[in-house]
Amino acid sequence: MKKNFFIIIFLVIGLTQKSFAYSSDPKQFIQEIVDEAKKVLIDTNSKEYKTKKLSEMALRTVDILGIAYYSIGNYRKELNEEQMKEYLTLFEKYFLKSFTSRLTDYSEPKINVISTEVLNPKYTIVKSILLATDKKPEVKIEWRVYTKNPDKPLIRDLIIEGLSLARTQKEEFASVIETNDGDVTKLFITLKEFVTK
Amino acid sequence: MIRKLVYITIIGLLLQINAVTAGTEGSEEMSGSDSKTSTNECFEGFSRAMFKFNHALDGALFEPVSKGYRTLPVGLRKGTSNVIGNLRSLLTLSNNILQGDLERAGNTAGRFVINTTVGILGIFDPAANVFGLEARGKEDFGQTIGVWGSNSGCYFVLPILGPTTARDAVGLVGNMFLDPIYQITHNSEINNGVIGNGNYSEHNYYYYRGTGAVDFRAKNIESFDSLEENSIDLYASVKSLYIQNRNKRIANSTSAVETQDDSDWEEIDTN
Numbered sequence: 211m212k213k214n215f216f217i218i219i220f221l222v223i224g225l226t227q228k229s230f231a232y233s234s235d236p237k238q239f240i241q242e243i244v245d246e247a248k249k250v251l252i253d254t255n256s257k258e259y260k261t262k263k264l265s266e267m268a269l270r271t272v273d274i275l276g277i278a279y280y281s282i283g284n285y286r287k288e289l290n291e292e293q294m295k296e297y298l299t300l301f302e303k304y305f306l307k308s309f310t311s312r313l314t315d316y317s318e319p320k321i322n323v324i325s326t327e328v329l330n331p332k333y334t335i336v337k338s339i340l341l342a343t344d345k346k347p348e349v350k351i352e353w354r355v356y357t358k359n360p361d362k363p364l365i366r367d368l369i370i371e372g373l374s375l376a377r378t379q380k381e382e383f384a385s386v387i388e389t390n391d392g393d394v395t396k397l398f399i400t401l402k403e404f405v406t407k
Numbered sequence: 408m409i410r411k412l413v414y415i416t417i418i419g420l421l422l423q424i425n426a427v428t429a430g431t432e433g434s435e436e437m438s439g440s441d442s443k444t445s446t447n448e449c450f451e452g453f454s455r456a457m458f459k460f461n462h463a464l465d466g467a468l469f470e471p472v473s474k475g476y477r478t479l480p481v482g483l484r485k486g487t488s489n490v491i492g493n494l495r496s497l498l499t500l501s502n503n504i505l506q507g508d509l510e511r512a513g514n515t516a517g518r519f520v521i522n523t524t525v526g527i528l529g530i531f532d533p534a535a536n537v538f539g540l541e542a543r544g545k546e547d548f549g550q551t552i553g554v555w556g557s558n559s560g561c562y563f564v565l566p567i568l569g570p571t572t573a574r575d576a577v578g579l580v581g582n583m584f585l586d587p588i589y590q591i592t593h594n595s596e597i598n599n600g601v602i603g604n605g606n607y608s609e610h611n612y613y614y615y616r617g618t619g620a621v622d623f624r625a626k627n628i629e630s631f632d633s634l635e636e637n638s639i640d641l642y643a644s645v646k647s648l649y650i651q652n653r654n655k656r657i658a659n660s661t662s663a664v665e666t667q668d669d670s671d672w673e674e675i676d677t678n
């Protein structure tokens with residue numbers, strides 16, 4: 211009886227881990243994410259369901275911590291430990307809301323993953339195309355994949371038609387801080403407002 | 408005269424939407440590792456005020472027009488987009504030549520000839536679909552000055568015309584001299600006796616540019632909505648996208664790798 215119990219536990223853990231395991235090959239990794247997102251973004255799913263599932267996906271596949279550091283740039287050196295902790299917590303909420311909001315309006319997007327370009331051992335760019343619809347033109351999407359740990363690639367940026375979302379976000383954060391005379395805590399307030407709106 | 412001013416105002420408004428939504432070109436300043444080194448502002452207070460003004464006009468006028476345009480049949484919109492693109496390619500051709508890029512100039516010229524004839528005044532795109540001559544991107548005089556080595560200069564927002572830089576503002580003026588469509592339509596009014604029937608008068612130029620702007624806006628309704636919804640500082644987002652896009656266009660880059668700088672990311676790894 212006890213033996214059966216352990217077998218069941220192992221099976222459950224094994225199956226669960228398998229469903230969350232992505233390929234270590236960057237191109238295949240992105241293809242799996244695209245396929246998973248397509249299943250989530252079908253019309254019959256509610257917006258709440260899509261948001262929940264996309265958030266879970268992002269937590270597994272996006273280097274949110276890395277993007278948080280990148281976005282605040284050199285201003286992070288001005289934060290003490292407690293402020294940094296607050297920033298990272300806020301950023302994750304902000305990122306997930308922004309990320310899911312951008313995607314939930316898409317209905318079963320058709321994305322073809324085309325090729326990869328290895329920049330260096332830490333970064334690979336995966337190139338893909340979001341196919342045109344009656345309303346929207348074709349869009350080139352490049353995924354900056356962080357491969358420092360080759361067994362667990364993570365997304366660090368989306369570059370849409372050559373325009374980096376991470377860089378745009380970084381510029382935005384800097385603008386908020388600079389227009390408030392360099393007061394980083396004003397960024398926290400702005401992020402809180404975004405998260406709660 | 409009043410009619411002319413109205414046309415100029417309307418086309419300007421539409422072009423501003425085009426510029427805002429398109430984002431645009433980048434400049435060398437963006438490659439620094441810190442956002443503080445990004446393109447400087449000329450007069451930020453004025454620019455932010457103009458941005459609000461332009462944004463309000465977009466919401467009141469051009470977004471609704473674009474949504475109406477979106478309801479037209481796909482074939483009609485596609486044909487319109489092709490015709491506008493075909494006419495716009497003449498400005499690209501002038502700049503291809505000025506940039507010394509004869510290969511692209513040949514491609515642009517070939518596409519124009521084929522699409523204007525076989526493609527029935529540019530409605531269809533047999534140059535790409537039959538002859539394999541794909542469009543290689545638009546060029547303007549701001550890009551040409553960039554290719555010649557000019558820095559972007561400071562960034563500002565023009566009323567109606569939207570985001571620009573010192574370099575690109577000069578480019579806007581240069582475009583008038585380099586765009587054959589502008590020259591044909593505007594000179595025809597002066598020499599109306601020669602042209603004779605007024606078919607090429609100025610307002611046709613503004614119809615052409617206005618239709619192009621509406622077509623572009625209609626293709627990007629969701630993108631702009633998403634940007635607006637997810638920005639904590641829309642002005643800064645548009646500026647960043649504008650600069651990045653201009654850099655990309657000046658470099659004629661087809662890959663993010665060529666215009667995006669890794670140094671910011673490297674910095675993270677060392678901390």
